[in-house]
Amino acid sequence: MKTSQTTYNRRSFLKASLLSGGGMMLSVSWLANAKAADKLQALNLPQQWTQLNGYIQITPDNQIKLICPNPEFGQNVMTSLPMMIAEELDADWKNVVVEMGPHDNAKLGPQFSGGSNSVRMYWKPLREAGAAARQMLCEAAAQTWNVPVGEVTTKAGVLLHASGKSAKYGEMASKAATLPVPKGMKLKAPKDFTIVRNSKKNVEGLKVVTGKPLFGLDYRVDGMLIAMIQHPPAFGMKLKSFDATQALKMPGIRDVFSLKLYEDGFEQGGFDTRSFNDMVVVVGKTTWEVMNARKKLQLDWEPIGDTKDTMMGRGGKQEVVVPGELESTSAQLEKMAAWAKKPAKQLRKDGDPETAFKNAAQVIERTYNAPFLAHNCMEPMNFFAHVTDEKAVVAGPLQAPGWSEPTLSKLLNLPADKIEIQMTRMGGGFGRRAYCQYMYEAALISKRTKAPVKLIYTREDDMTYGIYRPMYTATYRAALDANKNLIAFHVKGGGIPEHPIHANRFPAGAVDNYLAEGWEIPTNITIGAFRAPRSNFNAAAEQSFLDEVAEAMGIDPIELRLELLKRAKDNPVGKNNEYDPDRYAGVLRLVRDKSGWNKPGNETYSRGVAAYFCHNSYAAHVVDMVSRDDQPYVERVFSAMDCGIVVNPDSAKNMVQGAVVDGIGNALYGSLTHKNGAAEQNNFHNYRLIRHNEAPKQIEVYFVDNDLDPTGLGEPPFPPVFGAVANALYKKEGKRFYNQPFQPDIKKRA
C-alpha cells in the first residue's frame, strides 16, 4: 500500500513567541521562507498581541483560542482541526474558542479546503503544535515550582504536581512563551485520545441557527457599494457594444462600465479558469436597485472566435487555444460518440488484453454517459473588495486563498504583503470556490470605482458561469472465458474537455489482462473540480458495469469484488495499484454485514451496492429503493467508510450522509445542457436539486475501526452513490440505466 508523505511536515519547524499582553503563541512555520510573515500584526488582531503567529493563544484568565487554518465550507474543519490541537495540548474543550485564521501560508500552512485534504495534511503538524505548547507549559510550571519537569502532569487545561501544586494553563502561559520550543515531540497513542474520536458539536452551531453574519454575502462595511456583472450570454461570445443610458438613470446607480478580467497575454495561474473575459458592471447602492438597473442595459454581443489562454501551470508557461464554436449538447454527444471510436491514448496495459478479448467465450460491452453539472453552492459566488493605491482588503468565500493571491497581486499591481484575504464561512464549495475569478472581478471593480464594493452573482449568473463538472463517457468491456472467469477488462473513457479515467484504480491490479485508454475533446465551456473529480463519474460507470459482469458470471456482486480484491492482494497484476485491497474489502464486508445483504427481511427493497476508493479513503454503500406514487425513491442507505481515525465521529457521519444525498440527487436529476453556447438551465426551476421528499428516510453510517492516520471524507463517500443508485434502479425497474441523470429515462418507461 502506498502511504502518503506530506513533504511540508519535514520542513516545518516550531516557533514560540511572547505576547506583550501576556499569554503564549506557538506556531508551526510551514515554509522556510517568510513570505508575508508579519501580515498578521498589521491586520485584525488586537495590538497587545505582538509577534503573533500560529494556532494557539492562551490568555491569563485561561481562555484558549485555537486558530483554524483552513476555510470552512461545511466539512466542519473549524471544529475538527482545533480538536486535533486541543488533544495534544490537553485543553479543556469547554474553554476553547475557535477563530478562523487570517490568510498566511507562511505561518498557517497550505490553507486550502479541497481534495479531502484538511484533516489529512494537518493531522501531524497541528498535534505537534499542541504537544509542544503543552510541554512548554509543563516546563514553566516545573521551573516555577522547582520540581523536575517529568513530574508535572496535565489534565484538561490544568498543570499538576504530586505535591498538590496546581496551576491553570493561563497562569503559566507568559512564562512558557519565553522558553525554547521543544522538538520531536512524542505524540499520544490513539488509545489515549480524549478529544479526538469524541464527537464535538459544530463550534459555529449557535451562530448558524441564530442567523449571525458568517458568510461572504453577509459581509459589509460602511459606504459599501453593490456590484453586479453582466457576462456574455453564451460561451464563445464577447461584448460588441453597450448602452447604459437607461441603466444610469435608475435610482441608486453610481456607475456602469465595461471591464476586461485579463488583458491579452496575461499569465493565468493554474486555477484562474476564466469563462468570460468581458463584463459590463453595474454599481449602485443596494442589491435590488442594481438588479433592476441591470435589466435596462442595452447589450450587443458577438462571436469571439478562437482565442488563446496563457496558462502558468506546473509544466511552465503554456498557450491554450480555446475553440470559438457555440456548442450545443446534442452536437457534443454526437461528437463524443464519434471520438469514442477513434484510437485513444493508452493509460495502462497489463498482459495481453487484445488476445484475451479475441479468445473470450463472452464479451460484455456497455457505454455510460454523464452531463455537465453545476456546483450550485447554496450561497452564490460573491466577494467583497476594497482596493486603494496602497493596499487591498478582500473578503469572501474561497477554498484556497494561496492559489489566487499571486494572480490578484498581478492584477492589482500590489505586492502580496499589501493584500489581505479574509476567509468567510462558505455557503458550500464542492470545488467551485477553488476558482476565484469572482474575487478578481470584485477587486478590479473596487479599484475602478475607488470604493468598497461587494460583487454579487445572482443564481442565474452563478449557474451559467461554467466551471462545471465535465461531460464524460466511458465504454467498458469485460471478457469471460467458458467457465465464466473474468479474463480481461478494458475501459476507454473520454470527455469534454477531460477524460475521467484513473487507470491505476480497481479493478486494475486484479485482472491479468487490462487496458485503460483516454481521449479528450477541447471546448470553450469551462470546467472545474467537482466533489471527487473524475471519480464521481468513474465510480458510477465502473460500479454499474461490475454489477452487470457479476450477473453474467452468476455471482453475487459483493462476492465478485471480494474475489477480485483477494487476487489484487495475493498476486497483484502490474505496478502502481493505488488502493489497498484489504481496506477496500473491509468496507465491502462492513456494509454487507450492516445492511444484512442477502439476508431475509429486506425483500421490500430493491437493493444496489457499490464501493470505491478515492482521495485516500474507502467507501461502500448499499442503497435500498422503494416505489411511491409509481416513482422509485431511495428509502434507506447503509454506508461503510474507512478513512482511518475518525476525528469527529458525529460530524463525519453528517458529511457522509450529505454526500449520499448529493449523490442520489445528481445521479437522478443533475444536468446542465447547452444550446448555441448558452446554458439551458439557470435557476432551480429548471435545474433540479434533490429535495426533502426525495431524500432517504434513513442513512446509517459505519466506520471501519482502525488506528491509521486519518484521511479525507468530503469526497470519498460521494462517487459510489451513483453506482449503487444505478444498481438498485436495475432491480427496481428491470432495466439498466446508462445515462445520467437517470430520472428522464425512468419517466420514459410508461
Added chain:
Amino acid sequence: MAKYSLKINGKSRLVDVDPSTPVLWVLRDHLDLTGTKYGCGMAQCGACTIHLDGTAVRSCQLPVSAVGNQPLTTIEGLSAKGDHPVQKAWQEHDVAQCGYCQAGQIMSAASLLKVNPNPSDADIDTYMSGNICRCGTYVRIKEAIKSVARK
C-alpha cells in the same frame, strides 16, 4: 421611493425604499438583518424564508409594499438567545453543514410545528420540500423536527 414602518422582530423599523423591493433585500441591505439568505430569488429554494404574521413566506417574493401592518419575524428574532425549540434541536442534532440554508429551514420548521405539532414524515416532506439544502442535511432536519414534536 416610499417610506414604510415595518414591525420586525418586535421592533418598529423605518425604511425608505422602492415599493417593489422584496422584503429579503430590505432586511439584508437596509436593516442589516443578514440572517435571511438569498438563494434563488424566485421562490424555489426557501433560503429567504421568514414569518409574516406567524406564517412562513418566501421574502424574495414579498414586496415591501404588501406587508402593511403584519408583523415580520426573521431568524434573528425567532428567539432571544437562540433557544427556540427548533434552534435547540438543530444544535442537538448538529444539523448544519455549510449552514447557508439553515435559517430558512428553521423558519419553515418552526412554522410547520406551529400548525402541526406532530407532523408525520409525509407532512414534513410536503411542508419542507420548498427548502433546498445543497449539503444534503435532510435526514438530520427530519430527525430534529421529530425530536421537537416528541417534546
